[in-house]
Amino acid sequence: MVRAEYRPYFLLSPALISLALLLLAPVLFIFVYSFWLRAANGQDIPAFQFGNWITVGGDPFYWLALRETFKISAITTVICMLVGYPTAYFLARCRFNNKALLLFLLFLPFWISYIIRTFAWINVLGKSGFVNSVLLGIGIIDKPLSLLYNDFSVIMGLVYFQLPYMIINVYVSLDGIDRNLESAARTLGCTAWQTFREVTLPLSLPGLGAGSLLCFVLAAGSFVTPRLLGGTDTLFFSQLIYEAIISQLDWPTGSVLSLMLLLSLGIIVAVYNRFMSLSDIYRSFAK
Amino acid sequence: MKFGDSKKYERLLEAYESGDIDRRSLLRIIGAAAAVVGVAGGPLGKLTKSAMAAAQSIRFDGWGGIVSEAFHNNAFPPYTEKTGVKVVEGEFGDTDEFLSLVKASQPGEYNVFLVSGVYDYFRFCQAGFASQINESNIPNLKNVLEPTLVAFRNESEGKLSAVPFDYGVTGLAYNRKYISDDEAKSKGVKLLWDEKYKGKMAGYDSFQTRPWMAALYLGQDPQDPSDIKAIWDACRKQRELVVKYWSSGQEFIDLFAKEEIVLSDGWSGRVASLQNSGQDIGFLSTVGFAWLEGLYVLKGSPMEEAEQLLNFCIEPKVAIAIAEGQFYPTSLDPTKVPMPDSVKKLPGYDDTGKFEGYVWEKAKFWYDHQDEFKKEWSRISKGG
CATH class of the missing domain: 3.40.190.10 (Periplasmic binding protein-like II)
Known part of the structure; x- marks a missing residue:
């Protein structure tokens, strides 16, 4: 029999053990690796030195890659906000009897492999793809547009993947708003737009915030989309990590790069928390 | 048994x-x-x-x-x-x-x-x-x-x-609808630096193939280069013309099949696969290596x-x-x-079995330079 004061720990133990094994232990391994040395034949030599950190930190190329990654991720997040909010608003406010069906449809594409869905964009954006064929067919353009293998196609692929995450976050937030507050605003003379601006939007901000944070973090860590849809000008940090570990067999440098991305994202989350408390976000889901 | x-x-x-x-x-x-x-x-x-x-x-x-x-x-x-x-x-x-x-x-x-x-x-x-x-x-x-x-x-x-x-052989693959056999033969590896095909060419994302092609373009020996800096500069110059560096044979096939590109270095087997599926792809095996x-x-x-x-x-x-x-x-x-x-009939096939005229990779050269070349190519391929 577990004593009462230990019961919460006992009940939490599966989650704590899972976190320790699946998250903390790998990060710890990566951290230790970041101080190791690499021999010429690709073998790793246990050591404790800061050479890898100094090399990576002092190289402007890696900072440029980080900046480019965050730029693409930010654009993706803004597009997801602009496209996702109206969709979520419609889902929350429509009088369709079976909303569960709409939510089911929202996640239906997830039944298909992410890689296959990403490849599908090649058929949509390619020179002989759907968009160019339609535009050529109706005479708007006379030669195919270069829509593929550039930042544009990467952003499209990322938005496509992350939009459902944004929509569901905003939807949960909107659905939790007490409709009487909106009715009260209208009774007191607000127009529909004023009601949305003064009541609905502020109350749904935690959902929008949660969705934005999720989209940004997922985009910054993306690998498959930039690899398949990106071109020679696409610079994504995850590709550098992949190449350091897989192509160059340089696990110590790859570990430093992984931690650099992790720490940068951690700082962004901390700053985000400073201006928009994460506790508000958690609360919005608790409603 | x-x-x-x-x-x-x-x-x-x-x-x-x-x-x-x-x-x-x-x-x-x-x-x-x-x-x-x-x-x-x-x-x-x-x-x-x-x-x-x-x-x-x-x-x-x-x-x-x-x-x-x-x-x-x-x-x-x-x-x-x-x-x-x-x-x-x-x-x-x-x-x-x-x-x-x-x-x-x-x-x-x-x-x-x-x-x-x-x-x-x-x-x-x-x-x-x-x-x-x-x-x-x-x-x-x-x-x-x-x-x-x-x-x-x-x-x-x-x-x-x-x-x-x-x-197999790594050579020059081109779509005959846009590039004739004569043009390919006369220009050879220089085609990969031809401004006329800017945005219509690709290349294998490899620390071996890229400097190899650049060395041939500059008239250097790919496996005993006299000026490696010039080779990397040529790679940088070519990057401006390339729409995509492919990393798998299937990607190479897809790029040609959908006419995203008209020109790339490529592998003989994958070119044969394209030809077999009805694509009019030419292949110059004299450019490259076996x-x-x-x-x-x-x-x-x-x-x-x-x-x-x-x-x-x-x-x-x-x-x-x-x-x-x-x-x-x-x-x-x-x-x-x-x-x-x-x-x-397969591209690169040698009926004599003696491989005369074939250029093979020298394992030790690439092994000795792999760290340096991989890092350099990784950076150049991303605009560094």
Whole structure:
């Protein structure tokens, strides 16, 4: 029999053990690796030195890659906000009897492999793809547009993947708003737009915030989309990590790069928390 | 091996050889057996490993796409039928990725894989993953081209860790709708720096191929460059013209098939695959280099089963069927084993078996420069 004061720990133990094994232990391994040395034949030599950190930190190329990654991720997040909010608003406010069906449809594409869905964009954006064929067919353009293998196609692929995450976050937030507050605003003379601006939007901000944070973090860590849809000008940090570990067999440098991305994202989350408390976000889901 | 199983296999091959069944039918028949292998090689492969080991299994890893398909359809099911040893199949995107997997695994977890080029052969040996093949257990080795055996032996102190299986050529591939044979021949490698094709060309994302092409463009020896800085500068210059650096054969095929590009360096087998599907793709094999693929046995593998598999794969009927399937000529000696027209017509095929005029990679040069070149190319490919 577990004593009462230990019961919460006992009940939490599966989650704590899972976190320790699946998250903390790998990060710890990566951290230790970041101080190791690499021999010429690709073998790793246990050591404790800061050479890898100094090399990576002092190289402007890696900072440029980080900046480019965050730029693409930010654009993706803004597009997801602009496209996702109206969709979520419609889902929350429509009088369709079976909303569960709409939510089911929202996640239906997830039944298909992410890689296959990403490849599908090649058929949509390619020179002989759907968009160019339609535009050529109706005479708007006379030669195919270069829509593929550039930042544009990467952003499209990322938005496509992350939009459902944004929509569901905003939807949960909107659905939790007490409709009487909106009715009260209208009774007191607000127009529909004023009601949305003064009541609905502020109350749904935690959902929008949660969705934005999720989209940004997922985009910054993306690998498959930039690899398949990106071109020679696409610079994504995850590709550098992949190449350091897989192509160059340089696990110590790859570990430093992984931690650099992790720490940068951690700082962004901390700053985000400073201006928009994460506790508000958690609360919005608790409603 | 059971006598009955052997007979069944022989009858199947005889029927194929005599023309009673075509290759498609042969594949269909052995495809049924492949279902068993497919299940074993799925995501639960690791969980079933111990059970498979008890049932005598061996793991084989190869390139995906048509290459794996050729092995899957032509070699493994009849091998399993003949020997009772099941083949657990795996795929890798490139040899770097596979080397990382092997490095992180326990000895014996990975057994046989398709090694691409003597550089890869050499670095797996240098990394301590080499086994030593007992050549007397592979009687079909007598049919293998001597120069290919020498190429591998030279990199592993006279012993063999792999059996040469096929060879290919990296050359210049172009869409004849936009580039004529005459233009390709007259410009050669300079086509890859031709501003006229800006935004319509691609290249293999490789620390070997990119400086190799640049060295040829500058008139330098790719494997003894006089000015490596100029070579990297030429790579940077070419990057401005390239729309995509492809990293798999399937990606290369897709880029040409959808006409996203009209020009790229490419592999002979994948070009043949495009040509076979009706695409009018030309191939200039004189630009580039040749490479040798082999079936490499990793240290810690069940050697007897592995040698049986290797012997089976280089059995003339099987090796030719795979060559037809994957579009790369077999390493069997054409003076000892008659080759069908389907193999003779493959790009890069050498009917003499002497490989005169072929340029092969020097393993030690690439091994010695791999760290420097990989880092430099990784950076240049991303605009650094």
